[in-house]
Amino acid sequence: MYVENASAPVRRPVTVPGLHVMKAEGRKIVMLTAYDASFAAQIEHAGVDVALVGDSLGMVVQGQRSTLPVTLDQMVYHTTLVARGLTATLLVADMPFMADRDVAHALEAGARLIGEAGAAMIKIEGAAPHILASIHALTERAIPVCAHLGLTPQSVHKFGGYKVQGRAQEAAERVLGEAHAVQQAGASILVLEGVPMALGERITKALEIPVIGIGAGPQCDGQVLVVYDMLGITPGKRPKFSKDFLAGRGSIGEAIAAYADDVRSGAFPAAEHSYN
Numbered sequence: 053m054y055v056e057n058a059s060a061p062v063r064r065p066v067t068v069p070g071l072h073v074m075k076a077e078g079r080k081i082v083m084l085t086a087y088d089a090s091f092a093a094q095i096e097h098a099g100v101d102v103a104l105v106g107d108s109l110g111m112v113v114q115g116q117r118s119t120l121p122v123t124l125d126q127m128v129y130h131t132t133l134v135a136r137g138l139t140a141t142l143l144v145a146d147m148p149f150m151a152d153r154d155v156a157h158a159l160e161a162g163a164r165l166i167g168e169a170g171a172a173m174i175k176i177e178g179a180a181p182h183i184l185a186s187i188h189a190l191t192e193r194a195i196p197v198c199a200h201l202g203l204t205p206q207s208v209h210k211f212g213g214y215k216v217q218g219r220a221q222e223a224a225e226r227v228l229g230e231a232h233a234v235q236q237a238g239a240s241i242l243v244l245e246g247v248p249m250a251l252g253e254r255i256t257k258a259l260e261i262p263v264i265g266i267g268a269g270p271q272c273d274g275q276v277l278v279v280y281d282m283l284g285i286t287p288g289k290r291p292k293f294s295k296d297f298l299a300g301r302g303s304i305g306e307a308i309a310a311y312a313d314d315v316r317s318g319a320f321p322a323a324e325h326s327y328n
């Protein structure tokens with residue numbers, strides 16, 4: 053039998069059911085953003101489980117003040133670029149601001165990000181009634197959904213800034229209720245951003261689906277960061293939950309591999325990267 057490049061190490065493709073097995077077995081999920089084919093290849097080579105084409109590209113690639121100006125065409129474009137750099141890594145694309153204004157638009161956008169660009173999962177912020185309906189509608193059409201709760205950056209104007217969510221008792225109960233609601237609507241995984249670590253732990257234990265944290269404490273089932281933050285090249289003040297993994301290392305590949313190691317060992321995030 054002819055086997056192409058049989059001596060190359062085979063990395064099994066990361067799948068949605070595979071992420072659920074990882075949660076069940078207590079193996080941490082490593083996720084990182086990517087916006088182009090070169091970074092995608094670095095992420096692939098380092099053995100990161102999930103690549104996210106985040107709408108954070110509006111801030112770190114385009115230099116805008118928020119993620120709100122990012123368009124669906126731009127998300128489709130960057131997702132196409134990242135898809136070309138990946139083979140085994142699971143590819144998730146962000147639903148940009150207002151592309152999910154109603155269920156019909158959400159389905160249209162999901163179809164483009166999956167069918168045209170090559171994503172395997174769509175990430176959607178919030179748990180408003182039309183978002184729950186969109187999660188359900190996409191899931192019914194075999195498009196896996198990653199929910200995103202807590203400090204959802206597309207709600208920056210509602211929050212009055214990038215502020216930690218779920219600090220008060222009532223607010224914590226609200227985020228927990230939203231987490232149950234997105235799981236019930238069919239979400240396959242949840243990104244939980246900018247909440248106190250006690251709430252991150254509570255939600256992770258309460259849900260069956262994997263919870264990937266960013267500023268949600270060390271107890272989550274996995275972690276995600278913006279790749280330029282973990283390389284220390286984001287200008288200005290970086291969020292408290294980020295860490296420069298390139299400092300003291302020789303290459304971007306080494307930095308990404310160190311991030312993956314530290315997430316898997318539990319060394320990252322430490323207390324200094326978490327909110328109380």
Ligand SMILES: Nc1nc(=O)c2c([nH]1)NC[C@@H]1CN(c3ccc(C(=O)N[C@@H](CCC(=O)O)C(=O)O)cc3)CN21
Nearest residue numbers: 108111112119205214215216278281286290291292293
């Ligand atoms: N470079 C970058 N990294 C990110 O993590 C990121 C983006 N851009 N753009 C989209 C959103 C915006 N995010 C942010 C931005 C700032 C904070 C921040 O400075 N938070 C304060 C918390 C203040 C409080 O205690 O309420 C902090 O000090 O960490 C958090 C998340 C996360 N996402």
Ligand SMILES: CC(C)C(=O)C(=O)O
Nearest residue numbers: 085106107108243276
């Ligand atoms: C920070 C992550 C979770 C994100 O949504 C993004 O990069 O846009």
Ligand SMILES: [Mg+2]
Nearest residue numbers: 106107108146
């Ligand atoms: Mg995003």
